[in-house]
Amino acid sequence: DSGVTQTPKHLITATGQRVTLRCSPRSGDLSVYWYQQSLDQGLQFLIQYYNGEERAKGNILERFSAQQFPDLHSELNLSSLELGDSALYFCASSLGTGGVPQYFGPGTRLLVL
C-alpha cells in the first residue's frame, strides 16, 4: 500500500458527460501528479500540483482540469468525455518536486460508452 488513495476505483459513463476523480496524497507529501495510462499511449503525465499551485503541465487536454485543495487532496475533472478518454487514471504524490520518488495510487479505471 503506497499510502495514496484514489476514488472511485471504477467509473462507467457516457460520451459527453463530466466526471471527477479524487486523490488523497501520502501524509506529508506536497506534490500531486496525474497520469493517464492507455494501451496505445502508455503512461503519460498530465499535470502536477505542488502545495496548491500548478507546477507542470504535460499532455493534458483542454477538456481536462485539475486542482489541489488546502488539505492537499486533488481532483481531476474530465468533461465532454469521448470514447478515447477511456483509460486508467493514476494519481501519484511525492514529498517535493523533482529528484524524489513518486508514489502511485491504485488508479481509477474510466470507461466511456
Place this chain on the structure above:
Amino acid sequence: SQELEQSPQSLIVQEGKNLTINCTSSKTLYGLYWYKQKYGEGLIFLMMLQKGGEEKSHEKITAKLDEKKQQSSLHITASQPSHAGIYLCGADISGAGSYQLTFGKGTKLSVIP
C-alpha cells in the same frame, strides 16, 4: 519515436533463472525510476537512480544507471513467480529539477514455476 525505449517488450523465464530488462533514453537522463505494475493496478516504486554509475539493490533486484549511454538496466537474480508483472522505467528527461516523468511502454515479465 519513443523517448524511453524498453527491451524486451515481454519476457518469459523459468523460475530460478536470471534476467535483465533495459531502458534506453534518447535524451539526457536526470533521474531514472523503476516501477513494477501488476496488470490493471497501481505502480509500485522499486528504485531511483540519479548519478552515472549508480547501482542499487533491493532483495534480488539490482538496477544500474549508465549515464553516458543514457541507459539503465534492471537485473533480477533467481527469479520467482512473485517477480511476475510489468516493469516500467520512468525518467526525468525534461531537465534537471523538472517535475514530470516520461515512461517507457513497459516490459511484461512472466515467471513459469
